[in-house]
Amino acid sequence: MTAAKRPPLPVILLANDLLDGEVVFWTGRGWSDRPAEALIAKDEAAAFELERAAAHALAQNKVVDAYLVDVALDAEGHAVPRHYREKIKTEGPSVRRDLGKQAGQSNLVPTGH
Amino acid sequence: MYRYDEFDARFVRERVAQFRDQVARRLDGSLTEDEFKPLRLKNGVYLQLHAYMLRVAIPYGTLSARQLRQLALIGEKYDRGYGHFTTRTNMQFNWPRLRDVPEILDLLADVEMHCIQTSGNCIRNVTADHFAGVAADEVEDPRPTAELIRQWSSLHPEFDYLPRKFKIAVTGSAHDRAVIKAHDIGLRILRNAKGEIGYEVMVGGGLGRTPMIAKTIRAFLPKHELLAYLEAVLRVYNLEGRRDNKYKARVKILVHEIGAEKFTELVEAEYAGLDGPSIDADPQEVARIAAYFAAPAYEKLAPRSSAYETAKAENRAFATWASVNLFPHKVPGYAAATISLKNIGEAPGDVTSAQMRVLADLAEKYSFDELRITHAQNVVLPHVKQDDLFAVWQALVAADLASANAGLITDIIACPGLDYCSLATARSIPIAQALAQRFANQQRQIDIGELNIKISGCINACGHHHVGHIGILGLEKSGKESYQITLGGDATLNAAIGENLGPGLAAQDVPDAIERIVDVYLKHRKADEPFIDAVRRLGLEPFKIALQETLHAPA
Structure with a gap:
């Protein structure tokens, strides 16, 4: 991940858990399967820290496919991806509202974290 | 099996x-x-x-x-x-x-299943006509050939690292139901003038970002020469196929770039240098495999079942399902039943575990323990006695599996699209759902007749949109989902790649556009002329105008 590819601010860092595949978000202390807990980087320095966290996590074999996603903030200050692809990724299939994060489901096995 | x-x-x-x-x-x-x-x-x-x-x-x-x-x-x-x-x-x-x-x-x-070679740059799962062993126009059951190729290609040391993925399909009938011309290799079993069985070998078909129709490189290959000849084709591809650019690495690009004639020459030269008999399957092994696909123990039945005729006369919904979803069986008194996984408003091809168990029970009880999965994302019970069709249908109704739309406008092929797929550029399933809802009326579907809509959520074309009578391709345009409509594609032996009708549409405009296209057909068709024939006769122009009207319709 290089600065040249960095999306516009603010951004969050998401990835898939290596063992369970679940979409996870960097919280500043670790990875969470809840988008509301994503650390939101609002300036370049914070975004750079997210990139460092991504590189470190990939090297640690905790997650795969880690990248920054540009977001808008909703009324409660939570991050909502601007692009429809990442929005679907953080919610679950738009055709199955009973599945995925939008339905409160997670594939993470708690003991693994 | x-x-x-x-x-x-x-x-x-x-x-x-x-x-x-x-x-x-x-x-x-x-x-x-x-x-x-x-x-x-x-x-x-x-x-x-x-x-x-x-x-x-x-x-x-x-x-x-x-x-x-x-x-x-x-x-x-x-x-x-x-x-x-x-x-x-x-x-x-x-x-x-x-x-x-x-x-x-x-x-x-x-249960003798696996996931080997369902991805990667190797020879993928071999597909065949879903009415294999059933169709009256069949020269020979294509499944023994497909099984032979599966065994030969599984972990074949020479072909485990091809330039790109490689797909093979086999049909044994005059009518192609396996889309063989959109495959890297398509095989059609046929008889020559002497009555001997062999294969027409077609190479270089494929969909994706550069759609191509396969070219025949051998009009008749004697049956026993199959594996050595396939080896020659694969070897030429393995050596000559491009590895510098994954978008130009499929064999279709090689065939296109050097031409079918030159490709044929290379294959024949390679083939001439091979020790064919050492590669071709032992006839005993071929016979051993074929024996597994011997016809089941059919009963001797009358061609028409009075129980079946009575049930149709007494139950209109059953009669409709029977007229749309049944395929004639070569054995008198039997039928092949297509079980549609295209319920209005559901994701094409999705099936619940509970439904799988119902289908398994039905197969065991009524179809010699056999099911077929079709490339159109439906299930077939291949050998059902006409006497049993009403009982089968009642069980399907109870399991929400009795949609009477096989081959009709709501029998839509759709890839998972952006609802699941990380490669997708747009969603496919919601478009399929909206179209199915728009054309849900049973009688209207029957009036329209055979019409294949195929939807892909990206240029990789898993939803076969290029060969849909109406194809829909989901792309991203300025941060929004946009859908291109193509017309005139054909997945049969008359294979054709659909042509683009105009600029992309927003998702909510797709049903209107398709309805206008269908209206043009209904207005201009002759008697029983199917949609695809009318498109060929009329050309694209009237349909382009219809699409323009959608684009300029008041919001």
Whole structure:
């Protein structure tokens, strides 16, 4: 991940858990399967820290496919991806509202974290 | 059906053990993601948008009740209670955990199934006509050929690292129901003037970003020469195919760039230099495989069943289903029943574990323990007695599986699209759902007649949009989903690539556009002229005008 590819601010860092595949978000202390807990980087320095966290996590074999996603903030200050692809990724299939994060489901096995 | 011998069984078990070890090495850091990815792909494990995805091979779309029940169990235990049938007649599970995949592979091995070569740059699951052994126009059942190719191509050391993926389809009939001309190799079983059986060999078809129709490179290949000839084709591709650009690496690009004539020359030269008999299958082995596909023990029945005729006369919904979803069987008194997985408003090809069990029970009770998966994402009970059709239909109604739309406008092929797929640029399923709802009226569907709509959520064309009578391609345009409409595609032996009708549309405009296209057809068709014939006769222009009207319609 290089600065040249960095999306516009603010951004969050998401990835898939290596063992369970679940979409996870960097919280500043670790990875969470809840988008509301994503650390939101609002300036370049914070975004750079997210990139460092991504590189470190990939090297640690905790997650795969880690990248920054540009977001808008909703009324409660939570991050909502601007692009429809990442929005679907953080919610679950738009055709199955009973599945995925939008339905409160997670594939993470708690003991693994 | 084919049954594993001791070698097959050991091979699959060893492969499961090998993958279990690879997963463990990935988790302890011995393998990096870059090293692990090609290994997991060759075992059918993808990383999709929300989770891992596991693609299970269903060779030539044939399943037993026991196998389908095992898929139901896996769906329930390791997924979210459902699976998805693909256009390669495979089953995909959308939510498995990587840590569970070795267990799932063991469960599959228990019922002689696996995920080997369902991805990666190798020879993929071989597909065949879903009415194999059923169709009256069949020269020979294509499944023994498909099984022979499966065995030959599984971990073939020379072809395990091809420039790109490689897909083979076989039909044994005059009518192509396996889209053979959109395959890297399409094989058509036929008889020559002397009455001998052989293959027409077509090479270089494919969809994706550069759609091509396969070219015939051998009009008649004697049956026993198949494997050596395939080896020659694959060898030419392996040597000459491009590896510098994955978008130009399929054999269709090679055939296109050097021309079918030159490609044929190269294959024939390679073939002439091979020791054919040492490569071709032993006739005893061919006979052993073919024996597994011997016709089931049909009863001697009258061509027409009075129980069936009475049920149709008394139950209109059953009569409608029978007129739309049944295919004539070559054996008197039997029919092949297409079970539509295209309920109005549902995702095409999705099936719940509960429904899988119903289908398994029906296959066991009424269809010699056999099911077929079609490239159109439906299921077939291939050998049902007419006497039993009403009972089958009643069970299907109870399981919400009795949609009477096989081959009609709501029998839509759609890839998973951006609702699941990490490669997709737009969603496919919501478009299929909206169109099915727009054309839900049963009588209207029947009035329109055979019309294939095929939807892909990206240029890779898993939804076969290029060969849809109406094709829909979902793309991203300025941060929004945009849908291109193509017209005139054909997946049969008259294969054709659909032509673009105009600029992309917003998702909400697609149903209106399709309805206008259908209205042009209804207005101009002659008597019983099917949609695709009318498109060929009328040309694109009247349909382009209809699309323009959609674009300029007041909001």
